[in-house]
Amino acid sequence: MTTRIDDNVLSVLGNPLSAITASPLLGAFVWPALFSAGAACVAIPVLIHILARRRYRRVRWAAIEFLLEAQRRNQRRVQLEELILLALRCLAVFCVAMFVSRYFIPPEGVGGALARAARVEHILILDDSLSTGYRVDEATTVFDRARRSVIAALRTADPEIDAATVILPSRLDDPLVASVTPSPDQIETVEARLATLAPTQETYDAGAVIAAVREFLDTRPDALNVVLHVVSDFQANAWIDRSRSGADGREGAATRRTEAGIFHALRDWAGSERSLRVVCVNVGSPQAVNRGVHDPAILSGIPVVGTEVRVKSSVFSVGAGAEEATELTATIGEALTFTQAIGAISAGSSLTAETEVAFPSAGEESVRLSLPSDRLEADDAAYLAARVFNAVRILIVNGEPDSDPFLDEVHLLATALRPSGNVFSGYEATIVSASEFEETRLTDFHAVILANVPSISDRAAQELTEQVRGGGGLILFLGDQVDEDAYNRLFFAEGGGILPARLGEREIAADAPRGLLLTDRLHPALSRLAREGDPLGLGRVRFRGFTSCSIEAPDPGSEEDANDAEAASISGAVAKVLATYDDDARSPAIVEKRHGEGRVVLVTSSADKEWNNWADFPTYLPICLELAAYVTERAGEVRTARTGGPVEWALPADRYEAAGFVRTPAYPAQSEVSLTGAPTPDGRSIRFRLPRAESPGIYRLSVNSREAREETFLAAANVDPRESDLRPCREEELRRTFDGVPMQYVTGAQAENDEPPARRELWSFFVIAAALTLMLEQTLAWWFGRRHRATPAVAGSVR
Secondary structure, eight states: OOOOOOHHHHHHHOOGGGOSSOOSSSSEESSHHHHHHHHHHTHHHHHHHHHTOOOOBOOOOGGGHHHHHHHHHHHHHHHHHHHHHHHHHHHHHHHHHHHHTTEEEOTTHHHHHHHTTSOOEEEEEEOOSGGGGOBSSSSOBHHHHHHHHHHHHHTTSOTTTOEEEEEOGGGTTSOSEEEEOOOHHHHHHHHHHHHTOOOOSSOOOHHHHHHHHHHHHHTOTTOOEEEEEEEEOOBHIIIIITTTSOTTSOOSHHHHHTTTOTTHHHHHHOOSSOEEEEEEEEOSOTTOOEEEEEEEEESSSSOBTTSEEEEEEEEEEESGGGOSOEEEEEEETTTEEEEEEEOOOOTTEEEEEEEEEEOSSSEEEEEEEEOOOOSOGGGSEEEEEEEEBSSEEEEEEESSOOSSTTTSSSHHHHHHHSOSSSSOOSEEEEEEEHHHHTTOOGGGOSEEEEESOOOOOHHHHHHHHHHHHTTOEEEEEOOTTOOHHHHIIIIIGGGTSSOSSEEEEEEEOSSSOBOEEESOTTSTTTTTTOOTTOTTOGGGOOBSEEEEEEOOOOOOOSHHHHHHHHHHHHHTOSOEEEEEESSTTOOEEEEEEEETTEEEEEESSOSSSSSBOGGGSTTHHHHHHHHHHHHTTTOSOOOEEETTSOEEEEEETTTEEEEEEEEOTTTTTSOOEEEEOEEOTTSSEEEEEESOOOSSEEEEEEEEETTSOEEEEEEEEEOOGGGGOOOBOOHHHHHHTTTTOOEEEEEHHHHHSSSOTTOEEOHHHHHHHHHHHHHHHHHHHHHHHHHHHHSOOOOOOBO
16 A cells, blocks of 8 residues: 655655755655754754753861862863763764665765765766567556656755756767756656657667767767666667677678677776766566667569569567467558568577569559558558659660561560560560660669670760669670670779679680580579479570680789778679580580669670570570569669668659759658759759658658659658667676766666665664663763762752
């Protein structure tokens, strides 16, 4: 049963919630007013002693004069005995005062209590990241716990001399309150402001938060005693994993920067003249159960109307209760849905789910992948925005046209990409000659195929390079018309161009044709052909001619070059051989390379039957389709962003105006945001940039075309996958990140208590001390009185 005390009584006795305040003693009081009254009562024995002294009228008596000298010799001893008894009586009253006021030692000990006499700067970090939206029960979230813990921490400050600052990780440059006196009115104001806040949809960067605290302290030269309260759920991947690696999870420079620990900057700030103490308040749920879906992406290249598109996503599970099988629902636009069963996922792991969907119409479309709702709803859905086309547009440049279809360089290739009949392959092929290619606008196409083209102009080569760098695809078939030296100059550029390999001499082996060997059977362009038993007859294809080539990787001559080579290898910029011929040199047959955002595939033989008989076998059609799908996979204009980061659109500068507006997922509750596009350095595009995505969902940019027609372009923002992992770091792991900075670890339940949980009340000690003091006083009084009675009375005065 809880007993409530009237506010009038509290105003007289002192509020126990404000008990942990600065005190001249080495501790604090639950009832400060009772101690003040008790301390005043210490004077009562002194007053009694003074008032009890009787006044006499002295009469000189000659007969007793000889005894006065003996009395003067004993006077000092008698006065000392009286002072001892008086001190014991005062001490007994003082102990009673300490008992009724409930004296205690604060959690930080005697040293911390001594420091209360000086001004203390309380800095409170309130974690408002996505993970704090986890519902502990039906009515309480982790963020609710965090808010209550912040208020409880503010009440531990001295309302007279201390200062308090509340910082949110989502707005490090704008504290909620800065260096305010934590008076009851101010605490009430802070509590009201906290009640209006909600968890953001962003991640928590512990290193950035501590760096912001250091910057704040640098602006407060008068802050000599600092208590940093970190109120968080202390996710392991935020405080442990991310302190060891960069944001992308790889070891490297970010690791070296944090080897000294997250709190290294604060340790350097504290010194002999300044003190720092950190209080970590863990408000998380140790038994959290959660599932989340993340990182949606289109696997099937460019989405085309009426064709099946494979959409992949990652489903993560944490907690013993999240292992059961579930369903993943894909919603196209506002209505069309597809559902797929998801098997059991072991706790702490993830699986890749692939869902097949079909888009009903061309244009900008959105996909929402969702799981059944759980206690952390923010990561139960992931979003994808893509531009859907009526067909994948491929430009085929014919280097050796002929009126006879079977002698024409690209007839078989075009037929494979767009076969006749009712079944639509999804590709639309446009055939031009080498001379017509010079005047063709490449931005109208997703990929370009050069088939036995002798050469192109420098201007056309530059436009083609820019097209690939921006995300377009390129396939090069060689033949007897190709000028190898021109290709090396225009496209290879000493390994820095779009050509995957340096071209060499032509190899003609009409009498001993070569076979094909797959070197990367798991590559997306070849995986469907590399079946056991070779049912498609790939091993029977023979090549009578090809152009030799050499793969030249960047020369890591210096440390900087080595770093560039490593980065190129990670990004795929280094050429990779997918298939070779079965000659002694194992000459490359198919080579691929990434250049910028685009992909390039080099086939060192011809596209027609002049140098090979590939078109005679069933593998010809699928290899053409698979290569086209592979090089156009990144040309689908998929726009994604992370919550908390910017959202960007890049549109052709010659087609659209530079003014537009954005509707966020919160529209119409949130007004439209006006944007002005900025031209890219090459002048080919206009880039629109929304500085911050505050919530996951679909963002819609509306702009006018040059023909004054309003068009809308979509972009998707998703939450950081790391926020789904609610596993907390252990206390001992957390302490290792503090790099020697004093740290106190408490749970949210302890922090929310009205009275500090770790204080040591000493009332029982003072009860015993008061009893022993009174017993000692009585014993000494009896002893002193016995000695006095043993001494003959001296009558030296009369009334």
